[in-house]
Amino acid sequence: MTPPRLRVQFIHGLEGSPQGAKARFLAGPFDVIAPAMDTSDFAGAIEAQARALAERQPDVVVGSSFGGAIAVELIDRGLWRGPTLLLAQAALKLGQARRIAPGVPVLLVHGLRDDVVPIEDSRALAATGTPSLVRLVEVDDDHRLQTLVDSGRLSDLVRTVAALGRHEDARPAAAAPWSQDLYQRALAFAARAHGDQKVPGSTMPYVVHVALVAMEVLAAARVDPFDADLAIACALLHDTLEDTQVEAAAIDREFGPRVLAGVRALTKDEARPKPQRMADSLARIAREPREVGAVKLADRITNLQEPPRDWTPAKRAAYREEARAILAAVGGASAPLAARLAAKIEAYGAFVDDGPLEPSP
Numbered sequence: 273m274t275p276p277r278l279r280v281q282f283i284h285g286l287e288g289s290p291q292g293a294k295a296r297f298l299a300g301p302f303d304v305i306a307p308a309m310d311t312s313d314f315a316g317a318i319e320a321q322a323r324a325l326a327e328r329q330p331d332v333v334v335g336s337s338f339g340g341a342i343a344v345e346l347i348d349r350g351l352w353r354g355p356t357l358l359l360a361q362a363a364l365k366l367g368q369a370r371r372i373a374p375g376v377p378v379l380l381v382h383g384l385r386d387d388v389v390p391i392e393d394s395r396a397l398a399a400t401g402t403p404s405l406v407r408l409v410e411v412d413d414d415h416r417l418q419t420l421v422d423s424g425r426l427s428d429l430v431r432t433v434a435a436l437g438r439h440e441d442a443r444p445a446a447a448a449p450w451s452q453d454l455y456q457r458a459l460a461f462a463a464r465a466h467g468d469q470k471v472p473g474s475t476m477p478y479v480v481h482v483a484l485v486a487m488e489v490l491a492a493a494r495v496d497p498f499d500a501d502l503a504i505a506c507a508l509l510h511d512t513l514e515d516t517q518v519e520a521a522a523i524d525r526e527f528g529p530r531v532l533a534g535v536r537a538l539t540k541d542e543a544r545p546k547p548q549r550m551a552d553s554l555a556r557i558a559r560e561p562r563e564v565g566a567v568k569l570a571d572r573i574t575n576l577q578e579p580p581r582d583w584t585p586a587k588r589a590a591y592r593e594e595a596r597a598i599l600a601a602v603g604g605a606s607a608p609l610a611a612r613l614a615a616k617i618e619a620y621g622a623f624v625d626d627g628p629l630e631p632s633p
């Protein structure tokens with residue numbers, strides 16, 4: 273029986289394309305996924321590649337030059353931890369992540385005659401990460417590394433890094449353990465507190481909203497582990513102080529001071545003028561553990577759905593602006609949630625008049 277073909281996600285460089293020489297070569301021995309991306313938009317390119325990673329689950333990622341910088345950033349944000357081949361990577365040159373996260377198998381290849389990206393950049397990057405999992409191969413070539421294609425060596429390198437992925441030191445992010453009992457307790461507490469309240473503009477019980485927020489933080493904790501219990505409790509209780517009669521003392525008694533501090537930061541201060549409330553809350557969230565920021569990201573991800581019909585264009589645009597402010601203020605709390613919120617903000621453009629211009633049919 274022939275072994276299944278390796279699935280390779282190829283991230284091309286500035287001058288490359290999903291149909292370039294390297295992608296076409298790789299499509300011989302491997303199943304190649306080469307998502308299209310706009311190389312003038314780094315954040316958008318990250319999103320496009322992250323989406324493909326989640327949907328297609330490749331065995332190996334190959335990043336070339338600019339694409340190498342994208343791959344390094346995906347690793348740094350915890351969006352990819354599998355075997356990665358970096359060809360003349362441009363991460364340091366583009367001012368992106370300057371290190372490889374521990375536990376990730378990475379093979380770097382760089383040409384000694386590269387006059388676009390100095391080989392010292394790959395030497396510096398290769399000095400990071402887990403030593404048993406990171407290798408640098410220096411070859412007699414220039415930036416394009418065309419000899420790898422001409423000699424067929426590129427496929428050997430892909431297989432080498434795939435094998436590195438089976439090394440005992442290679443480890444997927446450890447999923448954070450969390451307590452189902454705490455989830456149950458906090459959900460019941462929130463259900464009692466919110467009573468008959470509905471999700472605005474719908475007939476759904478309000479607790480559906482907080483359960484969705486908790487679901488988002490749990491999904492994020494799987495790829496980028498944090499204290500999931502703290503995040504769950506804050507997610508399920510995040511609107512109790514703002515929208516119900518619940519007393520802070522009851523949260524403190526049932527869930528402890530850390531959860532209370534998180535819920536407080538997520539609560540707008542009604543003593544302040546309305547336009548200042550979000551910025552004030554975001555500033556307080558930023559001083560809390562990152563789990564609290566993750567809840568704020570998850571809250572807005574959950575809320576960025578089709579707006580109620582009676583919302584004016586100005587209100588929709590303001591809501592999107594506010595989402596951008598949230599992303600800017602607390603995006604660092606959780607890379608997977610930040611990427612997901614960025615995608616939701618983009619999609620919300622369809623409900624805003626000045627959304628991205630569609631090419632006319």
Ligand code: NI
Nearest residue numbers: 481510511571
């Ligand atoms: Ni909420």
